[in-house]
Amino acid sequence: MQSIALLRLLHLASPSLPVGAYTYSQGLEAAIEMEMVKDEASARAWIAESLAVVADFEAPILWRLLQGFSTGDLAVVTRWTERFIAARDTIEFRAETIQMGYSLGKLVMDLKIADESLLGLMTNQPEIPLPTAFACAAEALAVPHEAALLGYLFSMIENQVLVCVKSVPLGQVLGQRLLLSLHSEIEAAAHGAQRLEDDELSNWAPGLSLLSMQHEVQYSRVYRS
Template sequence: MSENVDTKALLRLMAWLSPAFPIGGFAYSGGLERAVHDGLVRDAAGLGGWLSSLLRHGSLWNDAVLFAEAWRRSGDEAGLKDTAELGLALAGSAERHTETLALGKAFAVAASAWPHPVLDRLPATVPFPVAVGAVAAAHGVAPASALAAYLHAAVSQSVSAAIRLGVSGQADGVAVLAGLEAPIIETSERASLATLDELGGAAVQAEIASLRHETQHSRLFRS
């Protein structure tokens, strides 16, 4: 019985974080487009370093901590509201705020295909990691596994954006993903045990790139 439950949870997690899930994540680059424009990311090696920094010290680390907090508080409506408000307050730019809010709202709507009371507990304005964390907990997906899948999906989206921006080809992009397995596992395991006191980052260039993207004249992505 437990094996069937685990398989069902895995299938749901795969569906929620699939590129086919209707949340529009493909429209965002999280500031990567500006980083490429400014020459901060020039090739696959630079892309791998950029994403590793985000995982360990930047926005993806903070997202992971918020995800874990939402996972723990999935049954607490007031707690989810507080976590959502904190997540939106931590957005470092207007585009980052728009991105996480748009993805969070779209995720909650799409996840209603799997009805659960947790969807009623989520606030109307919910950042993406909070929405996914709460829903994953409600459906019995273990926190470290859910976080690993979430972070892998986020990194995969960035690699896809980098390919469209001409930073790397398909083969190099896959190699970047392979090289990021260890940082993804490390971050997911560390964040699953982290508290809100461990929020914070030092990826200053990434935050500046996100801000500078707001005034970029010609662009492919919304962030």
């Protein structure tokens, strides 16, 4: 991987990217409220199981979107954008990906890093979820697909760890130890996402869906999901 591509990936996966990721917990705040996550061990188990769900659905969709943007295939981009949005099964999860996708898509346009063909593929979508905007940005920055997928998964897991550091709470050292321990799972998720066939994709996680619905009416909330 060339140095410039690595720098661009680090930029794209940075927690300082202004897309609002820090305002979401992806169901984790509800799990903490229910005391399902209360220490380092339970936090690791939760994040690893959440990653397994992402590896079976969101990650392989991102992989397909990266390929769609690379080949300029509007039908592929539209198909997987629509399917991903349709699979968001709670108000919060849908709002999360649309808001972050809108913010990243706007950033891509404001920075003028994408050519007209890439922008056309993205802006042709009535709504832009995060995987679609990320795939467009990665292609515009010439980040290799495998690296882009790893960066996407790492930034997602890093955000989950930061939620645990602040809300369980875990200390900074425990948080870094937790993140380090998940590297092999992130790598396995990325590799698995590249091999799944279309009919093998699944976002079946009823427990997570129920927690998300409970979070919508949770009395005290710091995060938006």
